[in-house]
Amino acid sequence: MIDVDLHPVSKAIAGRWAVLLIVVAYATASAQIPEFKITMARADRESLFSRDAFSNEVLPATFEHAGKVWKDVQIRFKGRSNRYFPKKSYRIKFPAKHHFNGVHSLNLHSMFTDKSLLREKLSWDFFADLGMLAPRAYYARLSINGKPQGLYAVVDRVDKNFLALHGKTSASLYNAGGFYSLADMSVQPKELLTLYYPKEIGEDDDYRDLMSMLDTLNRTPDSLFAGMLARLFDINSVYNWFAGNIILSSGDSYTKNYYLYHDPSRRSQQWIIIPWDYDESMGLTGDMAVPYPGSLLNDGFDYRFPPLAGPSNVLRERLWKNPALREGLRQRVDALLHSLFTEERMFPRIDSLVSLIQADVAADSQKWGTFQDFLDNVQTVKYYVTARRNFLLKTYINVPTGAYDNVTMRTTQSGVAYHFVGLDGSQIATLWFSHIRGLDSVRIECFPDSLPPDIAQTNRPRAVRRWLRITPIPAAAKFTAKLEWMYHDASSMDREVGKAVKDERSLRCLWHGGGGWIPVDSHVNPFANLVTVDSITEQQCAEGSYFGLFLP
Template identity: 30%
Template sequence: MSTSQLPLYAIYIHPNDLRELRRDIWNDDLVPATFTFQKKFHIDISYRGSHIRKFKKKSYFISFYKPYFFHGVHELHLNAEYKDPSLMRNKLSLDFFSALGVLSPSSRHVLLSINGKHEGIYLQLESVDEFFLKKRQLPAGPIFYAIDDNANFSLIGSFDKKPKTALDAGYERKLGTWEDHRYLEEFIFKLNTTPKYEYESVMSKLLDVNKYLRWLAGVVCTQNFDGFVHNYALYRNPDSGLFEIIPWDFDATWGRDINGKQMDYDYVRIEGFNTLTARLLDIKRFRKMYYDIMKHTLDHEFTVEFMRPKAEQLYQQLRPHVVDDPYIKDHIEQFDGEPEWICDFLEKRNTYLKSQLSTLL
């Protein structure tokens, strides 16, 4: 196997526990294992994700319990990035959000072996939890994961198109107490029912609108179609009383969809989607705020000049290991062409969005 600076995580799962894990890929029950990197850790492990569980190269959720911390984290996610031929779209996206001033998980590429079998390149994702907040010197507050498309900022369910029976449908509380659900319920209720003449005032007391519009610019630029109703977390800062939005799982971006197929550069409109976005952009001051954010982003961060060096650096870091990854080593030619594919999409998407900017005024 190639030598490089990518860390190698070696996991050992007892054969009986491995059989239990594989018996039902949809089961979220954790099984015990050991994790070795520099020293040995006792962990619990399970599969993670939704549709990605069906892929040959599995993604994993890991919880440390002895010792309790691994490099300052208690949990981490190992994403296979199986449908992304570049293996870098998720990391490029999350780092892009950080550059836009949006709370975003940190990530790094690693190598993984399970019971001595080399599983190839993975993306280690930081868990959005109390330690995520602590690392950023943010006060502990409730965190809700958007776990399905019912987290669509609407009073109508995404699946049955009927009124929701619960205002917090589609969310799972990661941090906080049952009492904190009332903040989420109030937020969902008021964003839907507040009349337009009160909207600016009411929403400014519930949501960090500037941060939300920065997030919106990031989703629109990277063109994550699922990102408007899924693939995010909500954090309520108890000091400000405002919700902030945090991106998650952004591999279906930069010109490819969730199946790794080409997504046309003009597939997602500049206004994006979802009820909250539509209502915010219906307010003149918020729409102008979004225009200013998007214009700045298109001039600075969402440019080939800004992103190409990042894509090329990741490519150089990953390339020596692609030949050893049993799941992608037969697709090296495609991997080699991905940085240019990403830049080509970026250039076309940037031009398209600039042509649409005037519609925001």
Template identity: 30%
Template sequence: MDEAEKISQYKLFIKPNDVRELRRDIWIDDPIPAQLTLEGKRLEIDLSYRGSHIRDFPKKSYQISFYKPTKFKGAKQIHLNAEFKDPSLIRNKLSFDFFTEIGVLAPQSHHIFLTQNGKAEGVYLEIESVDENFLKRRSLPDGSIFYAVDGDANFSLMSDLDKETKKSLELGYERKCGAATEDHYLQEFIYKINTIRQSEFEKEILNFVDVDKYLRWIAGIIFTSNYDGFVHNYALYRNGDTGLFEVIPWDYDATWGRDVNGKVMEANYVPIDGFNTLTARLLDVKSFRKQYRTLLEDIMNHQFTVDFMIPKVENLLQLVRPYVLQDPYKKHTIGDFDRESAVIAKYIEERRRYLQRKLAKLD
């Protein structure tokens, strides 16, 4: 989905009774019927709120499932993110595009302007759903996809939530697509991560995970500084042809120098070696650690530079700025919006200095 000079207008139409039902309890996932008009087409949809803590924000995020027709442009579902705490409204997209640049599977995304029953709701980021259609659009082999839904998706036998041994190796995950029999492969993967002997790990782990793609995903977290990225905010894809797992990033608005509350985050906040079990075991192997260091240096020489990133930042900011002025949740903070390019540039410079100092830790 390429950016155009103007962003698309999405028009929601919801019956008053259904609006009341949607707002009655923001924590209910049951959808309501609605209509969505875009590109001159009126589509019947199911609409619900999405996210966890973000449901409390004045500007809501939505999940849309196409009902009639059941697919639109090859998708059965899309996500509309409000990006409420991000003063720039672009960090999520900037991150997904960055992951793609460094060789990681990532959702496509583009900005839209949303109205509901004729009233402006503001700038949103439409994000591709990571499901079987995500694979089809990329001509990837069929396989299973598991969403990491909470901190128990930490690649460990120990729960990240209650600090006890997990009662199930599937804790922290929800299967999005693939047969129920695929759960066995996820369980085996988690078990093997934690039980392969150190002397055999370098060889045996290659039977379960695409190490190069995994290290690229970790590098993406390190450069964008998504603090939750190691144990949350991702999906696991098991390639049906190779049988190997790889990771798809998700929910990257708290990045590029701002945290989940939109506050400036120190450039040294996220450690260079991460903090989940699989990452720790991989980086304990000299060859993988060297591979990771070489990868970081390569990305720092090419993609993670002010010269490479800031033109992309400024193009996105220029694209959405006219619509930010019409956004009822953002129009009074246009000065903050206009300063975001400088905030991101400063973050990149400071993060580069931090990473340069820490590279020796990977020797």
């Protein structure tokens, strides 16, 4: 049995400090996170929460912010899957002559399925960095009739006001977000296009421009496709949409969750893609073994989605088929992986957002999960940045080299992160050396979906089916290092965790040195599926030694 519990007095002191820090953080965040207050008649409020959750009928309300009052607003639930969950998303509509900061309506997204409450905000900030025509997002806290509803992401609604704020002409705007999720850019009869691409701006019954564009997109010969695409579409919006989906791992954006905007004021490149809906991004995975919508409440994680993974889309398939366009996309992703999507840029941004929202997250009784879940998911999002970047560099940007599950690296510096990435882009482990003497390189072998040797029969359901062997070169070298290694747990049907493991935080890393299993100081992030060993030395990496993970 491994005793890792803190002394009760130490725990009490730590707890008081944690409360104090949250109070201080809350006072700071209050000055930066706007507060929206909704007041409704009792009957209207009861109707909002008791009627069919999928009703889009608006109800009257009063909206208050920063001492200003809007008396004639309207409110309803919004979205699809989040209407099933306890914390709802809302759309608030303002009177035509009394807009809120220049907008006619507010989208308040609950972020319920994302325990980090970061992914949607980070995604929209990333698209803003790309210079895309895309929604902006900021955080707000919401109350209804004095009852706190928690922390929300306020995301621009793509409408006439959105276009005007971006200096764009009010023209045809199609929402590929219909109920059917079949907006794959194929040629379809008008009666189906009206279902797959509901029209947000323009004559409801006039689909001639969309039909013409889709016909050109589908019927242009391969030899003329690249030139046609550069004339028909804003090519930067195409490349950045695909690049963003590749980097953020948003694979459900090809038959839904995007807008098509037709700007006739431009002489060419009149069609612009506007991205939408990135709450299920950056490593979140659905669990297809669980009926919808429970499939979205999945703590599984993966960063190894192939580029352009997801359902078929005509524009995607034809671009990928064209060597010049495919290479242009690869170069765009490569540039972003070395400029915008780096640890040096993303980690400070994540830390800044965490400092801003952590007190509100702690106070949010409507969120899914605990405050510790939030903290672990913050680490998970950071790990996603590292692992996704390494995966794409290994398998997409460069020609893959090396071997599966067996990586040797020169390791001659301290204070540097050495990421051991296999042939398939899997991040096997990371080492940070604090002391090195006589070390030239290290070989790390992992054995996926395999129980470690010498594990007792009774412990097998309590173990993770993956183990690790570390070999220093030369064997006489001396070192001290921090170790991180990852196991696989994407869904209930795709995981290496033993059936007897109910709480992955209870797992402990142990090493076997010939005399039995010996515990090492370690902890597990059950969302990143990440094992952190605070310190290892050459003694735990001698010949015949290896690391395993199971319940003590």
